[in-house]
Amino acid sequence: xxxxxxxKRIWLWGITLLGVAAALPSIMxxxxxxxxxxxxxxxxxxxxxxAGGSHILLEADTGQVRDLRLDSxxxxxxxxxxxxxxxxxxxxxxxxxxxxxxxxxxxTQVDAARxxxxxxxxxxxxxxxxxxxxxxxxxxxxxxIPTDAGLDQAVENAMDTATDVVRRRIDELGTRExxxxxxxxDRIVVQVPGLDDPQKLKALLGQTAKLEFKLVDQxxxxxxxxxxxVPPGSQILPYAxxxxxxxxxxxxxxxxxxxxxxxxAQQGYDxxxxxxxxxxxNQEGGRKFAALTTANVGKPFAIVLDGSVxxxxxxxxxxxxxxxxxxxxFNVDSANALAISLRxxxxxxxxxxxxxxxxxxxxGADSIRKGVLALIVGGVAVLVMMAVTYGRFGIYANIALLxxxxxxxxxxxxxxxxxxxxxxxxxxxxxxxAVDANVLINERIRxxxxxxxxxxxxxxxxxxxxxxxxxxxxxxxxxxxxxxxLFGSGPIRGxxxxxxxxxxxxxxxxxxxxxxxxxxxxxxxxPADLNI
Amino acid sequence: xxxxxxxxxDTNVKFLRWRLPFYIVSLILMAASWAAVLTNGLNLGVDxxxxxxxxxxxxxxxxxxxxxxxxxxxxxxxxxPIIQRFxxxxxxxxxxxxxxxxDATQVKDLADxxxxxxxxxxxxxxxxxxxxGVDSVSGKVSGExxxxxxxxxxxAMVAISIYIWIRFEWQFGVGALFALVHDVSLxxxxxxxxxxxxxxxxxxxxxxxxxxxxxxxxxxxxRIRENLKKYRKxxxxxxxxxxxxxxxxxxxxxxxxxxxxxxxxxxxxxASTFGFATAIAFGIFVGTYSSIYMAAPILIWLRVTSTSFVxxxxxxxxxxxxxxxxx
Numbered sequence: 001x002x003x004x005x006x007x008k009r010i011w012l013w014g015i016t017l018l019g020v021a022a023a024l025p026s027i028m029x030x031x032x033x034x035x036x037x038x039x040x041x042x043x044x045x046x047x048x049x050x051a052g053g054s055h056i057l058l059e060a061d062t063g064q065v066r067d068l069r070l071d072s073x074x075x076x077x078x079x080x081x082x083x084x085x086x087x088x089x090x091x092x093x094x095x096x097x098x099x100x101x102x103x104x105x106x107x108t109q110v111d112a113a114r115x116x117x118x119x120x121x122x123x124x125x126x127x128x129x130x131x132x133x134x135x136x137x138x139x140x141x142x143x144x145i146p147t148d149a150g151l152d153q154a155v156e157n158a159m160d161t162a163t164d165v166v167r168r169r170i171d172e173l174g175t176r177e178x179x180x181x182x183x184x185x186d187r188i189v190v191q192v193p194g195l196d197d198p199q200k201l202k203a204l205l206g207q208t209a210k211l212e213f214k215l216v217d218q219x220x221x222x223x224x225x226x227x228x229x230v231p232p233g234s235q236i237l238p239y240a241x242x243x244x245x246x247x248x249x250x251x252x253x254x255x256x257x258x259x260x261x262x263x264x265a266q267q268g269y270d271x272x273x274x275x276x277x278x279x280x281x282n283q284e285g286g287r288k289f290a291a292l293t294t295a296n297v298g299k300p301f302a303i304v305l306d307g308s309v310x311x312x313x314x315x316x317x318x319x320x321x322x323x324x325x326x327x328x329x330f331n332v333d334s335a336n337a338l339a340i341s342l343r344x345x346x347x348x349x350x351x352x353x354x355x356x357x358x359x360x361x362x363x364g365a366d367s368i369r370k371g372v373l374a375l376i377v378g379g380v381a382v383l384v385m386m387a388v389t390y391g392r393f394g395i396y397a398n399i400a401l402l403x404x405x406x407x408x409x410x411x412x413x414x415x416x417x418x419x420x421x422x423x424x425x426x427x428x429x430x431x432x433x434a435v436d437a438n439v440l441i442n443e444r445i446r447x448x449x450x451x452x453x454x455x456x457x458x459x460x461x462x463x464x465x466x467x468x469x470x471x472x473x474x475x476x477x478x479x480x481x482x483x484x485x486l487f488g489s490g491p492i493r494g495x496x497x498x499x500x501x502x503x504x505x506x507x508x509x510x511x512x513x514x515x516x517x518x519x520x521x522x523x524x525x526x527p528a529d530l531n532i
Numbered sequence: 533x534x535x536x537x538x539x540x541x542d543t544n545v546k547f548l549r550w551r552l553p554f555y556i557v558s559l560i561l562m563a564a565s566w567a568a569v570l571t572n573g574l575n576l577g578v579d580x581x582x583x584x585x586x587x588x589x590x591x592x593x594x595x596x597x598x599x600x601x602x603x604x605x606x607x608x609x610x611x612x613p614i615i616q617r618f619x620x621x622x623x624x625x626x627x628x629x630x631x632x633x634x635d636a637t638q639v640k641d642l643a644d645x646x647x648x649x650x651x652x653x654x655x656x657x658x659x660x661x662x663x664x665g666v667d668s669v670s671g672k673v674s675g676e677x678x679x680x681x682x683x684x685x686x687x688a689m690v691a692i693s694i695y696i697w698i699r700f701e702w703q704f705g706v707g708a709l710f711a712l713v714h715d716v717s718l719x720x721x722x723x724x725x726x727x728x729x730x731x732x733x734x735x736x737x738x739x740x741x742x743x744x745x746x747x748x749x750x751x752x753x754x755r756i757r758e759n760l761k762k763y764r765k766x767x768x769x770x771x772x773x774x775x776x777x778x779x780x781x782x783x784x785x786x787x788x789x790x791x792x793x794x795x796x797x798x799x800x801x802x803a804s805t806f807g808f809a810t811a812i813a814f815g816i817f818v819g820t821y822s823s824i825y826m827a828a829p830i831l832i833w834l835r836v837t838s839t840s841f842v843x844x845x846x847x848x849x850x851x852x853x854x855x856x857x858x859x
Binding site for chain 2: 052055163179180181182183184187189357358359360361362363364365366367368370371373374375377378379381382385386388389390391421422425426428429431432433435436439440443446447450465468469472473475476477479480483484486487488489490491492494495496499531532
């Protein structure tokens with residue numbers, strides 16, 4: 001127990017020095033001192049609440065929601081009429097003037113068509129408001145007009161989804177603990193700590209990542225397409241800027257499938273070593289994709305991302321496994337970015353960056369100064385109390401405590417974690433348990449001395465018996481920390497990461513290091529009595 | 533040098549003599565806490581419920597008077613503002629929680645009145661201040677975030693109980709879980725009763741309380757486990773008293789040390805962390821109490837006996853008993 005051979009001492013000191021060295025750049029940064037640039041500088045990131053960061057204001061194009069709703073309503077209406085019993089033939093469909101209008105071919109079926117439309121146009125809420133008003137014009141023409149309430153609700157839902165998607169994308173980047181809040185009706189405020197590479201973040205947030213697979217309209221003449229003449233029922237989409245092909249391609253407007261039903265998207269390589277994105281559909285998406293490719297073997301289909309065609313390969317055989325590969329002139333970075341965007345879901349609405357600036361800390365520099373002062377006052381009080389209560393053993397504990405703080409900072413810096421106020425709560429808790437470990441050990445040694453054990457034996461039993469409680473207490477805290485880290489998000493994660501790191505380091509400093517020092521003292525001085 | 537001793541040696545306080553009244557009081561307090569949470573509700577901060585964001589530029593000043601603003605706005609009685617430097621040093625954004633109202637129109641009305649009051653207050657001290665915009669903002673916490681957080685907490689508490697069950701006995705797992713529920717309930721009750729603002733940082737404070745309370749409970753449980761193996765014949769209630777007394781000096785010392793840091797944070801630290809520090813300080817007080825009066829007595833009622841642990845006397849135990857007999 002008290003036997004520390006030289007190799008063990010070297011190891012322990014080595015680990016300690018490594019931790020302290022890793023903390024040095026952060027300490028210098030916190031103290032506002034320059035750090036020589038030729039040395040490695042793993043600095044701890046301070047969170048938004050402690051140090052501020054960049055602020056990006058995103059604005060959504062809400063008019064888009066109206067158009068998208070019309071398009072999807074058109075598709076729904078066509079399907080519903082086709083699937084009605086008996087089928088209702090309709091024609092002359094148009095989405096002009098912000099309304100969907102179409103003719104029912106047989107006048108006798110107008111009422112039946114109305115019946116079909118009624119449930120489709122009800123509002124989702126319990127307010128009893130309708131999302132669409134149905135009007136019959138000229139006997140055979142039906143018009144669906146979106147109501148304001150329905151449209152507002154749709155915009156609201158789109159903004160909520162967009163906010164979640166933005167959050168997921170930022171989390172995928174590994175930027176820690178952003179602030180993401182909705183502002184007004186159509187804006188999202190994003191704040192991230194630090195100022196590194198806001199360009200990358202902006203690019204990621206600006207990409208809608210709406211993936212579609214559409215059939216190429218082979219009836220369109222290339223000369224017409226080049227002039228922008230579209231066959232009915234088709235649309236012309238340009239090739240993406242970094243695609244291998246130039247110009248534009250005509251695709252069928254309807255009947256394609258959306259690429260939003262994915263379970264995964266990963267960057268990969270094709271046979272030629274070019275960067276691609278491999279996607280895996282969920283069950284429903286896979287079924288639709290299989291049906292589309294089975295029905296159109298031998299024909300080309302276009303892979304469309306945010307309205308531009310990435311590539312338009314031929315369907316050589318039905319693709320049944322629910323997996324597909326997207327190629328289209330990617331490099332590794334752009335393929336990775338697309339994979340992240342696809343994984344975190346498409347934005348239901350285009351967002352553009354309308355404002356960008358740096359912001360100060362949430363807590364305010366004035367508060368942080370006071371907070372640091374308070375922690376110093378509290379810390380010094382603890383050190384003094386430990387020293388006057390346990391004497392030499394208290395001083396050992398104090399040195400261990402100070403090293404512990406440094407090592408936690410060092411490990412956090414090396415891992416690139418972010419320290420926030422919740423993280424400081426984790427810090428206070430681990431420091432508390434570290435102090436408690438020493439209190440437990442020292443009280444136990446006192447107790448064993450009182451029971452008449454000799455010095456060496458008292459110390460040995462003290463460490464052994466106290467260690468059991470320390471172990472159990474720390475293992476339970478690590479269990480809590482790991483679960484909070486895995487399932488939690490935001491401040492809960494910030495707390496958990498410091499807790500996990502802190503527990504490991506505090507067992508090391510408060511138990512192992514102090515035992516080494518106590519053992520050294522006992523061996524060197526062979527005291528007959530302990531002042532503890 | 534004579535060292536400080538906070539607790540005299542060999543105390544023998546009969547803590548568990550009053551276990552029944554204390555238990556009843558605690559159960560009543562827990563029920564009262566939940567009643568307070570349900571009737572008063574928590575005063576959720578802007579992180580949760582959203583609010584108004586006012587942006588202002590202090591024209592002609594080098595730096596916005598953030599400290600002064602913080603105090604002035606808080607004195608208006610609409611709650612604590614979150615003030616952030618925004619772009620230039622003389623630009624700020626002020627986030628305020630929406631006032632509570634019966635319906636949307638009333639809330640909007642109250643929010644407008646709050647905004648006007650804040651703007652008027654700024655204008656009084658700084659006539660040149662320019663208001664750049666007033667926007668409604670949502671909370672930072674989406675429903676998804678809140679749910680995953682609750683799930684994480686629940687999973688952690690269950691996993692901890694299972695670990696304690698494996699390392700100790702099932703009764704100890706139940707006792708530790710009960711003590712945790714007690715501490716969290718009372719802390720929430722405190723916030724419901726005082727209507728102190730409950731923000732995201734308080735969530736972290738509650739996690740810290742759980743960690744501390746658990747640590748405390750396990751230290752006492754460890755001593756109970758040790759004594760159960762050592763003293764087979766001792767009635768359980770006396771054995772619990774003995775264990776609590778043996779760990780008393782440690783309990784006092786650790787609680788005191790942690791409280792010192794928190795009291796410093798409460799009174800020397802910034803106003804914005806007062807709630808945070810108060811929550812943890814209160815939690816530590818309650819956590820220490822619950823380890824003695826909640827976690828320990830429950831073992832009696834769940835019928836823990838010395839046979840709960842392996843009834844084989846190990847070599848160290850024998851040695852221990854001999855050592856004890858010698859003294």
